[in-house]
Amino acid sequence: MTSVAGVRVWLVDRLEASGALTPDWRQAFLDVGRHLFLPDVFWASTGDGYERCDRAESPERWLELAYSDVAIVTQWDDGADSGQREPTSSVSMPTMVASMLRDLDVHEGHRIWEGGTGPGWNAGLLARRLGAHNVVTVELDPAVAAQAAANFRALDAVPTAVVGDAADGHLPGAPYDRGILTCSVREVPPAVIGQIRRQGALVLPFAPLFGGGAVARLTVADGTATGPFTGSSAFMRMRQQRYQAPPVDDYLPGDWPGDSEHEYTTLSPLDVVDDWLASFVVGLAVPDVYYRRSGGGDMTTLWLFDTGVTSWATVDFADGASRFEVRQSGPRRLWSEVEEVVRWWMKQGRPGFERFGLTVSGGEHRAWLDDPVNLLTSARG
Ligand SMILES: C[S@@+](CC[C@H](N)C(=O)[O-])C[C@H]1O[C@@H](n2cnc3c(N)ncnc32)[C@H](O)[C@@H]1O
Structure with a gap:
């Protein structure tokens, strides 16, 4: 019989060995169980598509997947049964959660804003680490937010959960030392940049319209956010940034x-x-x-x-x-x-994600290679 404590330590050890999980996050990952954020029926993204798992039918497999390094889809098609089968909410892949928290570089007393609560695991980890009063999380979908609120009841440290649009940040709690988005954007919302303290950081999955995606770690000062990409990522898009192509x-x-x-x-x-x-x-x-x-x-x-x-x-x-x-x-x-x-x-020798970076200022997005002055357009010209 698999034990919750056993699989949790197994996953945390693996995340630490890979370098995704830094030692300062270890205790929070041990304290805030991932399975607490999963519904009885979910779909695990196992590589060959999605594996449906029902806890009542296969409790062992359910627990095994809860503590596997895979993303778990918890909502399709914005909750409408449209038959399209687009994943629209999930508990993110543990490696991605750990590495984005590593990039966030939090310190005691920091105030954090998260956009895209989903079922709430990341917000729960942040609240455990920094204190419930220091974490605000925003979710657009009321049904997802209600599920997160129910999940938070199992925690000692419960973040402030807001139903709203992450593109607006959350002004009543600003300014924040750190901001983290867990849905991808191709345009960084200006309100979010405006609510981060000077020299604060914003970590977000950036996904251009054409394709691909990577996590950016931006430093904010005087209305400008700039910084490198830290590695590949594949996140569901912020809802209003999905592109509706003309016929x-x-x-x-x-x-x-x-x-x-x-x-x-x-x-x-x-x-x-x-x-x-x-x-x-x-x-x-x-x-x-x-x-x-x-x-x-x-x-x-x-x-x-x-x-x-x-x-x-x-x-x-x-x-x-x-x-x-x-x-x-x-x-x-x-x-x-x-x-x-x-x-x-x-x-250029096919430079990887980490050699590129992004500067966002006054609504303009400029990508660069190695250095913010080496803009992609002029570098090619
Ligand atoms: C990948 S899930 C979040 C993962 C989650 N933070 C975790 O702990 O694993 C992305 C979430 O972003 C939400 N979302 C999409 N657009 C949004 C928006 N404009 N404002 C707030 N949430 C949004 C989706 O409804 C979805 O629940």
Whole structure:
């Protein structure tokens, strides 16, 4: 029979050995059990999709998954039974929770704001470590927030839980020494930056429209937030930052290939979009471009569009091909822009997430390589 204490120590030891969990967080992870935040039925993201687990049917497996290093989905489709099956709330992967708390670099007496309570594990850990009165957490979805409130009842240290929009921060509790977002953004909400104390830090998963994602650790001063990415991440998006793409007809009213120009590339489109890091770099450099795929199997078409609805491109991928047909239409050459970024990145020796950084100021987002002066756009030019 698996014991809760046994699996909890097993997980904490593994997180510490990997370096994700720093020793100052060990006791909080031992005190605040992850299973307290899980419903009886959940879906574990085990790599080959989602494994549904029902505590009543398989209590051992339920506990094993609760203390495995996997994200656990607790809500689909914003709670509507729409049949779309998009995960919309979860208890995050323990490695991600631990490493983001490590990046947050908290100290005794710090006041913390969290955006995206979910079932509440991260907020519970923060409250255990820093004291209930120092932690405010904000959740948009009332049903998720109600579940978190119920989960918090099992804790000694209960954070202040607010139902609201994390994009507004939470002014009554400001200023905060640290802020942490646990839903991803492609635009850092200005109100959140404004509520962090000077030289305070903001840790958040940044996910450009094009794809990829990484945790950013930003230092805040005078309305500007700047800092490096610390590693890859994959989080569900802040609700209002999901992109609703216009219909393809708005770009291409007639039949493909319309008035497009025709050429070939030797860069495989799948080497761009199937590579989390390459997609991320493209997204940093060309923030207003997104893609869709059509086809599948040994023949795929990658469609590129801009959010300004001025231009489109297609690139055909066929198994075994060494050159790929490109069609581009509109004032912008979207595939050429994407290819230029990817070739530049390859020429730099394919720098990893940690060599990139982000500066957010006055609503503008500027990505850089190695140093805030080395902006991605000018570095490539
Ligand atoms: C990955 S879950 C949070 C994980 C959680 N903090 C934990 O302890 O594991 C992301 C949460 O962000 C919430 N969310 C999305 N958009 C939001 C917004 N604008 N304001 C507040 N919460 C939001 C979702 O409803 C979801 O519950």
